[in-house]
Amino acid sequence: MNKVPMTVAGAKALEEELHRLKTVERPRIIAAISEARAHGDLSENAEYHAAKEQQSFMEGRIAEIESKLSNAQVIDPKTVKAEGRVVFGSTVTLFDADKETEVTYQIVGDDEADIEANKISINSPIARGLIGKEEGDEVEVQVPDGVRNYEILSVKYL
Numbered sequence: 404m405n406k407v408p409m410t411v412a413g414a415k416a417l418e419e420e421l422h423r424l425k426t427v428e429r430p431r432i433i434a435a436i437s438e439a440r441a442h443g444d445l446s447e448n449a450e451y452h453a454a455k456e457q458q459s460f461m462e463g464r465i466a467e468i469e470s471k472l473s474n475a476q477v478i479d480p481k482t483v484k485a486e487g488r489v490v491f492g493s494t495v496t497l498f499d500a501d502k503e504t505e506v507t508y509q510i511v512g513d514d515e516a517d518i519e520a521n522k523i524s525i526n527s528p529i530a531r532g533l534i535g536k537e538e539g540d541e542v543e544v545q546v547p548d549g550v551r552n553y554e555i556l557s558v559k560y561l
Contacts, residue, residue: 406476413515480560500552
């Protein structure tokens with residue numbers, strides 16, 4: 404299977420979630436199932452069925468996180484030798500010529516993308532258009548609502 408790029412911060416967040424699910428949520432749900440079993444007839448026990456459903460969702464999430472971590476290629480932007488080029492993990496400040504505004508994005512993995520935190524997926528149109536470009540380059544990017552023109556003001560590896 405292909406490795407999926409992920410930043411160090413993204414991998415750490417998944418590891419923390421996995422730890423919480425295994426050490427806090429799993430025991431809590433097991434206790435809820437045990438308590439519901441003590442109430443008697445399981446066929447008509449809504450608490451039991453709700454706890455089993457929670458357990459199913461949680462175990463699915465644990466498996467999903469473990470799979471993502473095992474297929475992750477963790478990349479630390481600070482150690483990348485990119486000589487000013489835009490690469491995975493870099494933080495790029497752009498001048499949007501169409502809107503005449505500055506915007507800053509960090510290029511991250513699909514699971515880490517959060518537009519409100521200015522983190523865009525490596526597979527987004529903007530990131531794909533920026534990869535390999537350098538500070539000072541002007542870039543024309545095809546986005547869903549048309550073409551955007553950007554000038555790369557700075558590239559940092561934070």
